[in-house]
Amino acid sequence: MLRYLIPLAIFLTLAVFLAIGLTRDPHELKSVLINKPAPEFRLPQLKAADKTISNEDMRGKVWLLNVWASWCVACREEHPYLIKYAQSGVVPIYGLNYKDRREDALATLDELGDPYTASAVDFDGRVGIDFGVYGAPETYVIDQGGTIRFKYVGPMMPDVWKEKILPVVQELNRQGTSK
Amino acid sequence: MTRLRLVPILLICLLAPFAKAQVQEEEVPSDDPVIEQRLQNLSRELRCLQCQNQTLADSPAGLAADLRREIRVQMKAGKSDKEVVAFLTQRYGDFILYKPRVTFTTYLLWFGPFVLLLGGLYLLFTYIKQRRDSIPEKPLSADERRRAEELLASLPGKETP
Numbered sequence: 001m002l003r004y005l006i007p008l009a010i011f012l013t014l015a016v017f018l019a020i021g022l023t024r025d026p027h028e029l030k031s032v033l034i035n036k037p038a039p040e041f042r043l044p045q046l047k048a049a050d051k052t053i054s055n056e057d058m059r060g061k062v063w064l065l066n067v068w069a070s071w072c073v074a075c076r077e078e079h080p081y082l083i084k085y086a087q088s089g090v091v092p093i094y095g096l097n098y099k100d101r102r103e104d105a106l107a108t109l110d111e112l113g114d115p116y117t118a119s120a121v122d123f124d125g126r127v128g129i130d131f132g133v134y135g136a137p138e139t140y141v142i143d144q145g146g147t148i149r150f151k152y153v154g155p156m157m158p159d160v161w162k163e164k165i166l167p168v169v170q171e172l173n174r175q176g177t178s179k
Numbered sequence: 180m181t182r183l184r185l186v187p188i189l190l191i192c193l194l195a196p197f198a199k200a201q202v203q204e205e206e207v208p209s210d211d212p213v214i215e216q217r218l219q220n221l222s223r224e225l226r227c228l229q230c231q232n233q234t235l236a237d238s239p240a241g242l243a244a245d246l247r248r249e250i251r252v253q254m255k256a257g258k259s260d261k262e263v264v265a266f267l268t269q270r271y272g273d274f275i276l277y278k279p280r281v282t283f284t285t286y287l288l289w290f291g292p293f294v295l296l297l298g299g300l301y302l303l304f305t306y307i308k309q310r311r312d313s314i315p316e317k318p319l320s321a322d323e324r325r326r327a328e329e330l331l332a333s334l335p336g337k338e339t340p
Contacts, residue, residue: 026231029274030272032268032269032270032271032272069201071199099201099241100201100202101199104199108199125242125245126245128245129246129249130270132271132272133242134228134242135228135229
């Protein structure tokens with residue numbers, strides 16, 4: 001009896017582990033920057049090239065940093081939702097225009113609308129490296145003190161917004177006001 | 180009919196140059212051969228995060244080119260290989276290393292195979308021992324002994340004991 005049960009047990013264990021493995025997305029990497037200060041940057045703004053934007057400008061409030069580009073197809077997918085999220089006024093969304101031509105980026109915003117309070121231009125992707133960006137779109141939730149609290153890779157569709165982003169933002173806002 | 184079907188394909192080909200593309204500066208190798216060599220060696224141990232089954236050395240992805248450029252800049256600034264690796268893991272995590280570090284979470288990965296090997300050897304030896312013990316010692320009968328001696332004697336070129 002045992003000589004049949006042991007191989008069966010081994011098979012079942014293996015099957016369970018492999019089944020768990022199938023449900024995981026190998027492209028989703030855990031960011032090492034969670035609960036670390038957001039990398040410092042000072043970049044030209046997309047719509048006002050003579051002005052710069054730095055994470056110092058957002059200190060004291062919870063904000064989202066959304067990495068996007070005109071060439072990024074998945075970014076177009078989330079774009080109409082970004083506009084809705086921005087209109088809801090829950091949290092300001094700042095853009096990091098990643099490795100993009102200015103004219104392409106501006107044309108995209110003209111065409112689809114502009115959900116961003118402001119977009120920073122990361123032309124050569126150097127600030128992207130500091131943030132550990134490996135594929136647009138990516139969205140970071142940054143708290144009042146400038147610490148990264150959450151990162152989402154991929155288009156931020158309504159279910160992600162509702163179940164992952166909003167709870168983090170609301171919790172941070174609550175903590176911020178009670179202090 | 181087939182010619183008509185080609186029309187949309189041709190149109191797409193004509194439009195392709197107008198498609199928006201990622202800005203990618205051309206990769207300029209360093210003028211210092213020592214740095215290029217160090218980059219070659221180091222980038223073979225680093226993972227490209229865009230196409231995860233390629234090393235940073237082989238990958239044509241934009242991010243890989245950016246990271247190679249960054250590594251060149253840092254090496255030129257006098258950073259050691261160790262410092263460059265630290266810079267990358269602080270941003271992208273240990274996943275960027277093709278050879279996982281020996282940490283508590285990777286013990287199973289590093290030592291698991293040896294544990295399995297030892298376990299297998301133990302099972303093998305106990306099995307052999309069990310089998311040997313289960314075969315009973317049985318002395319030959321007088322008749323069998325005589326036949327065995329006859330057989331041995333019939334072997335060519337052998338002296339009987």
